[in-house]
Amino acid sequence: MVVKTTANDVATENRTCVVLGGRGFLGRSLVARLLRLGGWIVRVADSSSHSLLTDPSLASDSLLSNALCSGQASFCHVDVRDTSQIIKVTKGADVVFYMEPTDLDIHDFYNCYLIIVQGAKNVIYACRECRVRRLVYNSSADVVFDGSRDILDGDFSFICPGKFKDTLIDLKFHAEGLIRLANNIDGLLTCVLRPSNVFGPCDTQFVPLLVNLAKAGLSKFIIGSGENMSDFTYAENVAHAHICAAETLGSRVVSVAGKVLLKSVTGYANLSDILIYIESIYKTEVLNMQAFFITNLEPIMFWEFVSLILGGLGYPRPYIKVPTWMVSCIVSLHQCSHENLHNHNVSPHYMLRLASRTRTFDCSAAQNHLGYSPVISLKDGINSTIQSFSHLANDTFYTKFNEQSKAEKMLGGGIVADILLWRDERRTFACFFVLVLLFCWFFLCGRTFASSLADLLLLVIVTLYGHGILSSKLCGYAVQEIPSSCFQVTVSDVQKSLRSIACIWNRGVRRITTLAKGEDWCEFFKVVFSLYLIKYMQSYSLAVPFAMALVYAFTAYFVYDQYEAEIDAFRLLMFCCMVELKEFLWRYLPLPISSSLQNDNVLHQPKVAARVKEWK
Structure with a gap:
């Protein structure tokens, strides 16, 4: 049995709530939804800044500004590492929504521990001290996912791994445990929500990461099979789930002892009322002891979701499948070569596992016990997200289709390009047939090159002379004269x-x-390799390189013109792999050699950047 409050009840209650982390990604959505619903006095608490800075262009910030003027909302700077600040903002509050900050440096373990784990302890202590009845904690579905296996319709009974390679997820798992253990102690009721793959406007992680990868030319790749399913959750739905949890916690009568139950049922007149009361207590215990997965209830292939976001922003959609082990090797080499990666707040290996594994969850517990159902569909959420990130859109992507292809540019864009790119199949086939005849004449006839050339010239002269003495009409067909301009240069x-x-x-x-x-060591190895290749080809005969050149000219440029994006993406991937491998090997070379190579690398960084830009 789910108890729901009516709109009139909500409007007359004027309850006070605190949103810790109210200026974060999810905090903004929750604050905006609370203000839209009405009946809430919202205290926005955040540690990002001492003063509230709003963006008038954002609808949520505009709503918050109006609420601040009317007294429906207030802002307070709160550091969760300081218990006294939390107590100050939670006094007199009915509900505390705890949204952790996500922009943390995973390499500063001590600070992460203080904010996530110790911060959870401080919030629990402050809620007990201020007699707050309800605490709703925003966790994450990541706490049950370590990347070792797929998760298909995971529910609250799914066993957590307990050990995580990602620092933030490990600490969040411990903080979640503290929140759940604090339930029903000193009158505090707690509830934990686990949203999966949250996205939406003001996202600071997922969508910006996709855009950065697209700008680096890496959005073309699909890691793994590309068939893995994932559950995504729009931020507005996560905010709605938090409000549902707070309402449900407030509507339950909590009992944990049998004697209290027997004492409580004496006030009921008949058996049906007692059974309803027992059912409500049972559901309340389930509510307080388990964590709820929150999704959009619309599982979708992970790479299809990525394609919708990137395509909506004007970037190339992923279409080139790359084995997971290959990308994992590149990531490992990059981590070994760069010890300090302070610009990453998410483990690259975790993102790799997230992109290549199936991860869907059963949201029925939240539906049955919280009364949760998505208020925004996945399609509408994607469209809203794309519109909010319009400033990151790539407007030049669509104009590239009208540009000259790279193969055509390399061939000069003239007659040679038309022939080798098979623009006119008849002319291309005629040229290929003539070149094959010349190849057979010079290399497969058994004569020397000089005699073959003399015989060819003799044949040309006889043909031209015979064409010259022909009449203007032959068997009813007109014979055209060859103008002298054809032989002029x-x-x-x-x-x-x-x-x-x-x-x-x-x-x-x-x-x-x-x-x-x-x-230039790179140039040295290129020249050596080229000379060795020529020597190897010359060891057979001149017919081999000429035959290879003939086949290459009429196939390679055409294939490159048709699959330019795929080939460039593969070259970029191999180039990145070689760069990471080279930097990895430098660490184990003697110091003088390593310094020399490092200086050489510094000199050629502009060339490398230009090459990467060209392939993109």
């Missing part, structure tokens, strides 16, 4: 050819000069 074409030869020569001279100075 313009001065501009000769100049272009000479410039190209000069550029190739100068480029080779610059490379030789660089190698002579011994400054």
Whole structure:
């Protein structure tokens, strides 16, 4: 039996609540919903700043500003590490909503412990001291997920791992345990909510992370099979679940001893009323002892959700599947090469497991005992999130389709590009057929190159002479004369050819000069590898490299033109892997060699950045 309050009851009660962490991502949504419902005097408590800074462009902040002017809301700077500050803000409150801060540095373990675990102890102590009856704690579904296995429709009976590789999740698990153990002590009723993959406007983690990956050119990759399902929860629904939990806690009569139950039932007139009372007590005990999973009740493939967000913001959707073990190796190498990663507040390995595992939860307990049901659908939540992050949208993405492809740019965009990219299939096939005939004439006929060239010239001269003596009409068909301009070469074409030869020569001279100075190790290995490859090909015959070049010219550019994005993404992935592997190996090289290579890397950082930008 779920007891619900009516709108009139809510409006006349004027209850006071405290939202700890009220200026955080979820705190803003909860404060806005409480103010919209009415009947609540909201005390917004946060440690982010000593004064309240609102953004008029945000609807939630505009609502809060009006509530501050009318006295329906107030703001107080509260540090959960200081119990006296919590006691000051919770005096006279009926409900405390505890929303932890999420922007914590996971490398500062001591500070994280003070805020999460010790902060939970301080909040519990302050609630008891101030005789607060209800405490609703916002935990996370992450406390039952360690990435070792999939979770399919996990419910409150799901066994928590107990050990986590992610610092914040480990500490949140301990804080959740303290909140649950504090239930029904000194008149304090507690409830723990576990929302899964929260998203929405003002998100500071998930959506900005996706945008940063997209800007780095890494949004094209799907980690794993891409079929893993996940439950996501819109922030407004999480706020609604907190209010449902507070209302339900306030409507229950709590009893933990049999004698109290027998004493209490004496006031009931008939058996049906006693059974209803016992049922309410049973449900209350279930409510207070378990933690509730909160979702949108719409499981979706994880990468489909990511595609909807990125596509709505104008970024490429993920479509290239990469094995999980490969990405895990790159992440491990990156962590080994960079000891200090203070710019990350989420473990990269945890995000990797989250993106490649199925993680769905059974929300029926929250529906049955809290009366929770989503107030915003997943589709509407995604659209609202995309609109709120319009300032991060990529407007240039859609214009790239009208640009010239990279393969066409490399080939000059002229007749050669049209032939090698198969723009005109007849002309391309004719050119390919002629080149195959020339290849057979020079390399497969058994003659020397000079004799093959002399025979070819003789054949051309005889053909041209025979074409010249033909009549203008032959068997009713007109024979067109070959104009002399077909055999002429313009001065501009000769100049272009000479410039190209000069550029190739100068480029080779610059490379030789660089190698002579011994400054560029990468260039040295490239030249050595190229020369070794030429030597290996020459060991067979000239026919092999020419045949390979012929096949390569008519296939490689065409394939690259068709699958440009996939190939560039794979090159970028391999490049990142090589960079991380090189930095990992530097740590184990002797100091002089390592310093020399490090200096060389500093000199070539602009080249690396330019190459990554080009592939993006």
